[in-house]
Amino acid sequence: MPDATDPAPMNARRKFRREGEGRRRQDLIEATLDSVAEHGLQGASLRTIALRAGVTAGLIRHYFPGKEELLQEAYTALVGRMTEQAKAALVMDDASPRQRLAAFVTANLNAPIIDARVFSLWATFIGRASADPALARAHREGYLGFRNEVEAVVAEVLAAEQHKPDAGALRHHAIAINAIIDGLWVEGCLAGEMFSSGELAAIGIKAVEAELGLAPLEQFQEK
Amino acid sequence: MPDATDPAPMNARRKFRREGEGRRRQDLIEATLDSVAEHGLQGASLRTIALRAGVTAGLIRHYFPGKEELLQEAYTALVGRMTEQAKAALVMDDASPRQRLAAFVTANLNAPIIDARVFSLWATFIGRASADPALARAHREGYLGFRNEVEAVVAEVLAAEQHKPDAGALRHHAIAINAIIDGLWVEGCLAGEMFSSGELAAIGIKAVEAELGLAPLEQFQEK
């Protein structure tokens, strides 16, 4: 038989399902974040991303103008999720300002906010901030939003303690507290196993209270 | 004239100088760091790096087994320079422990340690730490070295103040102070123009002194 017309055509096309636009975009963004977290920006090729999302590379172009836009949207989604999680710890209406502040610190220094994958993503993207104004702006907005939340809680705490700091002192407190949380967050994400469970949160709360000049609640401190 | 034998051969080979091994390696590492800082890991190709170093791409293979090793060495050099600079601020023999601590904080929160390029490099590399054990170890060693320095100064400061904290409290102080410096460093590098000159250092010193329970030296605090 000179030319066998394949009875079982091996070049069968891939079966596929049509998903809604929202779902596909979200899947692609998630696959992008996974790829970046695992292999960095250099390893996140369109084909890798598409494979992870369960589609072929060409489809990406149907939802995003190009790779850059996909990465931008992925970063925006990441920042949005991070700040949302962080602020969520503040909604405790039936608690004293001081308890809310402590809960805020604790939430930010435990899972899921202390997380190696999220940190890897944050670092990878933020490393490009100085060269990419869009990234820099996205960060700045997230940072200022976060810091304003801190400042508001600090104002409440100090008011409850009969303190009345001026705007400058309040800003400095917020910057310092923000730095404490950020610094401990970095350390926890990078070397979480160096700290026992709850240790970072305890350190953070004590540092924040010291910054605000609050006496510890129930303590035998030092000795 | 059918075939003109080029009197001025256009395919003249590039002139070059032979440099010592140390110098070439250092130049290549520097070019690598520049490329990574400017375009990220994805934009740092062997050809880009070689161009910046004033050589051709092939030469890199003569000094490094592969790209990965070049990047590793570049990161090692970066970390070494950073920790060296940071610790250099501690060598002030004729100063009180407290002054040395303040000088340490100040040095770490001003140029050249507050620097967008260094931060970009740090973030880009550290973003790969969770996936690359070699990077993770390099960071951990640098971090612990830094923290031990902090812990030593803190011990001196507290001793001068007649305090005698136990090892656990000392460790916690060092972790917290480290976080304060790191957090303010990040903020300063990412958005230096949001802070007036010396402001970060002032915030840092106050926060550190609060953490250690030290009364400010000369102050009208708050109001």
Next chain:
DNA sequence: GGCCTTGTTGTGCAAGTGTATAAATAGCCT
């Protein structure tokens, strides 16, 4: 000066990149 080592260049190559576009088919509408 002439050679010889080796630092350096230039070229080639296979694999992978982002993008463009044609072909196919899934699933809604009537």
Next chain:
DNA sequence: AGGCTATTTATACACTTGCACAACAAGGCC
């Protein structure tokens, strides 16, 4: 059921990438 359209696949293309290797020449050595 049958057709239409937009989602999805598949292929093509020009370009870049890291690496391998052969040709070359810079500069020390005798």
